[in-house]
Amino acid sequence: MKRKFPLHGAGLLVLGLVLTSCGDDNGNGEELSLTLAYDQPQDSSYGIMADEFADTLYELSDGTIEVGQYPGGSLGDEPETIEDARAGSIDLVFASMGNISTAVPEAAVFSLHYLYEDEDHLMAGTTDPQVWEIFADMVSESAGDLHGLGVTTAGFRSTYATEPIEDMGDLEGVRFRIQPSTTEEEYWGAYGALPTTVDFSELYTALQTGAVDGAENTPAFYQIAQHHEVATYLSLTQHIGNQIGSVISQDTWESLSEEQQEWVTEAFHAGAEAGADAALEANDVALDELQEAGVEVLEPDVSEMQDIALGLTDEEAEALGEYAQEVVEMTRSLVE
Template sequence: MKKRVLNAALAALLALSLTACGGSAKQETKAGGEKQETKAASEKGESAESKAEDASSQGAESASSTDYQVNEKAAADPKVKLVMAEVNPLDTIVGKTDLKFKEAVESISGGSISIDLQASGVLGSENDVLDSVLAGGDSIDISRISAFALTSYGGEKSKLLSVPFTFESREHFWKFAQSDLAKEFLEEPKEKGLPIRGLFYGEEGFRHFFTKEPAVEVKDLKGRKLRVSNDPIMTGMVQGFGANPTVVPFNELYSALQTGVVDGAEQPMANYLSNAFPEVAPNLVLDGHTLGVIEIVISDKGWAKLTENQQKVLEEAGRIAGDYDREIAEQAEKEVLTKIKSSGVNVVEVTDKAPWKDACKKVIEDSTKSQAELYQKILDYAS
């Protein structure tokens, strides 16, 4: 019951601060390519598409209004529907970004393109979706993924985006995300021969550690069992802290914390609150070790359904949705942090990140040495 109360509180908070809306059913979601469980949408026979329409009709709008100019040539093209997958609910940062993308595509195309946005993991985890698309499936056209999810499929450039302490600030990330270098990163799947292409980047906030027992400094994590996904960079980071990386599926994390299988984990703040983790791990350390970089990708089969004019619509809508994500992410994070603090969570502000970064030195070097020059280009955007 506590979990439902917290989930409801977060949904109300985000609806107020971001004019967001979404389903009220209890949901458990995950970030990246981790396994996920959801009890939403289908319980009442509601599709994520209908939820998206409800969100729009109840006032889901951008932080700054957008007047869409219809691409008349695209509007005259044959109608096509694209299915889009999202593992998170629509009232999250990424869900709102998806909605903005859908809105922009359908408006600019004059209705010749419609997007069936299936949220809350009803189409599977990010890895499930990628596996299906890369295997030649045609039931999903577009997906919002965590950038590091492509690492498992040979994404060496994408891997650099999840290296600890790569981005010093949001401004640093967005200088990269809106650069020509980012365009090269988005093209990596095509270079690797994968049947997908990147459309645009965004972010869902910095990731932080939360623990059952208080932790103030990085040395306090030594010997503790910290939950990780099956990701070598995250595992290396936790080992650098002197802690014991423990792989636990995301949908089992609450019980793993509750029973002591693990002593802590890490997530963006919104995920920490929405999944009721404060109940079982009421200590949040704002170390901001990684920025949650997201990417919207489309399959080759989905891209081929579109005319050249319609493809241009997706590219333009991607720029609009990326700008929108930039507008809402920081404010959403501030609102969530206020809620977390007011709920009694012990929040530790990390003012000196040098010890944390030093502890990650080995995994940073190991993960970037084969692409040192490219990695330095990313770092240079901080200046």
């Protein structure tokens, strides 16, 4: 099923742009090469999104703008590439909202637990044009050296561990890997776990050696990273909609002509739609393949986690700021 994304708005893509001088001062007619960094493999939904973005931008620009992709964390992990985009050494970055929040704290609102009731609600909260506009505003206010392009999703994140997690009590004392976010720390601490930050590139080894006991991600990324080899229990907590943002270096953005900015925005729209469709399908396929590979897929009792999370939502949103509160209100209104 096709997901309808707004043609305008902002998000967390960081584009690394190199200009080849052959045009006027406004960038018209220039041939551009943009650097795009993301920390997932190119055969993941991130890569599908990046390919669609690059192909669409090349077509819209009549071949004058190309995108050089740097997948798999080859230019650093997400927080590092976001900082490089702020410095202007990378043009474009795809990153999870949890990591975007290291530069734009209010982006952590997209990682509030149990904010979305089901997949339809998740998609409505991802594609709503007002949500994109709020995201753009929070990026501009918190990180003036970045420009937000838009928001997409990789589906729901769930919990995986070296021992089964069937209810909140099983999280007590578990060394649990989280993204670097005070919001995440609040939630997992409230569930009884011991929140621990580990770079995604180091997580396999951390699980293998017992440095951490569990982590969370979508089924597809759990499979792609081969974490199921060392953490064989997947609990479908579906606690977070795995929202992905797109940001572009403000220096890069301002170097583009108005027409080129429109091309970039439209291209991200196409990439966001393709990436979301691919991600949701990949999660379904991954669940079947993981079970065939011997992973025990559990449907835990999440009622206690939901009660704690819903009790924290307004408090966390208020602490994050006005834009975060707007996102929560807008998201709730989509199911009323």
